[in-house]
Structure formats: C-alpha cells, structure tokens
Amino acid sequence: MLTLGHDRSFLPRIALFSKGEVIPTLEALSNVLHPSNQNLTPTQKIWQRWHFKLGHIAHSHIQKLALGGFLDRVSMGLLQTKIADHPKCAAGQFEKQTSLPDETPATIKREDHLGSLKEGQLKPGDRVFCDQLESRVQGRLLHAAGREPDKDRCCGATIFVDAASGCIHVEFQVTLNATDSINALDAFERSSLHMGVAINSHHTNNGIFKSKRFVHEILKNSQSIRHSGVGSKWQNGVSEGAISIIASHARTLMIHAALHWPEVEDASLWPLAVSHAEQLHNHTPNSSSAFSPNSI
Numbered sequence: 001m002l003t004l005g006h007d008r009s010f011l012p013r014i015a016l017f018s019k020g021e022v023i024p025t026l027e028a029l030s031n032v033l034h035p036s037n038q039n040l041t042p043t044q045k046i047w048q049r050w051h052f053k054l055g056h057i058a059h060s061h062i063q064k065l066a067l068g069g070f071l072d073r074v075s076m077g078l079l080q081t082k083i084a085d086h087p088k089c090a091a092g093q094f095e096k097q098t099s100l101p102d103e104t105p106a107t108i109k110r111e112d113h114l115g116s117l118k119e120g121q122l123k124p125g126d127r128v129f130c131d132q133l134e135s136r137v138q139g140r141l142l143h144a145a146g147r148e149p150d151k152d153r154c155c156g157a158t159i160f161v162d163a164a165s166g167c168i169h170v171e172f173q174v175t176l177n178a179t180d181s182i183n184a185l186d187a188f189e190r191s192s193l194h195m196g197v198a199i200n201s202h203h204t205n206n207g208i209f210k211s212k213r214f215v216h217e218i219l220k221n222s223q224s225i226r227h228s229g230v231g232s233k234w235q236n237g238v239s240e241g242a243i244s245i246i247a248s249h250a251r252t253l254m255i256h257a258a259l260h261w262p263e264v265e266d267a268s269l270w271p272l273a274v275s276h277a278e279q280l281h282n283h284t285p286n287s288s289s290a291f292s293p294n295s296i
Helices: 022-030 042-053 059-067 090-095 176-196 212-220 231-258 267-283
Strands: 002-005 011-015 128-139 156-160 168-173 199-203 226-227
Touching: 022 059, 042 059, 059 199, 090 231, 128 231, 128 267, 156 231, 156 267, 168 176, 168 231, 176 212, 199 231, 212 226, 231 267
Parallel strands: 128 199, 199 226
Antiparallel strands: 002 011, 128 156, 156 168
C-alpha cells in the first residue's frame, strides 16, 4: 500500500492498493474480534469490545472503570501481575490525524484556575455555556426515513454544556437562525427541568445569540445571559471544548462504521453518531471523579 502525505501536515491523502487486495483488507478489519483471529488474545478482544462499546475511550479510562467495579475485572485480566498490551484501534488512529497550523501557539495553564468552575463554586444549572456546531454535510433528520429533501436536513446543532456537571446536550437544527436556535433553547430547558435542574444563566458567543429575539427569550425566562468579548472565544472555552469532544468521538464512530461496514456507510448519518457520542459522554463515569455528568 502506498500513501501520499500532505505537504504541510504529512497526513495520508490517498491510499493505493494492489489489484484485488481492497476487499480482503476491509474484510480483515471487520473480523478483528472474530474467534478465528489469532493475532489477539481472548483478553485483548474483551478490552477491544469495551473500547468499541464505550465510544473508543482511552484504555486507561477503561482500566479505571474496571478497577472501580463498573466492569468485570476478572475477565479483563486485571487480577494478573502483568496486563497484556492493549490492541490498537484503526478508527482511533485515523481520528488522531488532525491538521495543525503552521505556528502552534503555546498554551500556559494556570494551576489556580484549573477546575475552578467545578469545585464548589457552582451547582448544576447555575451557568450553561452554549455554542453552535456547523456541518457542510447535510445530516438526516432523526424522525424521518431519509426521504426528506436536502433543504430540510440538519446543517448543524446547538451545544449546551452545564459548567458544574459537564453534562452536554445537543439540539440539531435545519437552520442556524434565531427561530431554530430559540426552539433548541426551549428543548434544552425542558430536558433540564425533566431532570430537576433549573437554568439560571447562559454564557454564549456573539452572532445569533446576540439577536434581540434570542436575548428576549432568555430574559423572559428570568435568566441572565453573558456574551464573550470580541475576539475572545476562550471565554466560551467550555462549549468549544464540548464541541471538540463530541465531534471527535462522532468522527471516530463514523470511521469505525466505514471500516467495518463499508457497504452501508453514509456521511449523512452524522447526527446519529453525534447523538450516540453525547449519550456515551453523559453516562460514562469520569476517569477522575468516578461520577458521570448525568449522575451529577
């Protein structure tokens, strides 16, 4: 197999297979967990199954879940003195390949500010960060059968993140105008009230969130809203990070599906991948606190 790299990022641009080797290669990828595969031990296959089931999270996170009693320690070989090497995941390796800018700015972390939003200063609902995710690929609607016209398909979503718990809520939109954004806001608040959490304040970027209709909807609900400064998207870094997490996990799920079931791979199914990534994030215990965002 030959790979041609991008001039700047050295990412693989195209793969050229010898004649007659494409189908066997794809079949080999789809049979990784098959009993006939002798390249992985039974314990490694169990680790890999949990890796797939939990949305391709890190093996170190899976190990903490097992040691915390969430998974079967015995079947995963955690009672042994030496743990077998974790197998590599093809979808995860592809997902890590991201293009970097020419000059990557240095990021300085201030230890006195790390986690300050979550250490007793806020309770769930006190502050919600929100931003919008936009996709150039039109996504299928969740309630339709795929026969809707392109103009009625999803073009993006609004992401809501609770600062105290880290819970992420995604509302898909056909357009990113004020009307659909307000409908997304109402749907999020109904979901929060259903879980017993009342929203008190929002922090957003500018753009559509600064429109009179959107601000009026916030104030009508006796809530406050704060916008990031011009050119200061870092102030809304919580929602930016949530978009990165959800998009990264959804992209990995789409790559995994394309590798293991190429006959039915469809890029327009990205809303389903995003919904699944959101579900896994909210229900998987955190590697440091052992609590899931939904439980908080």
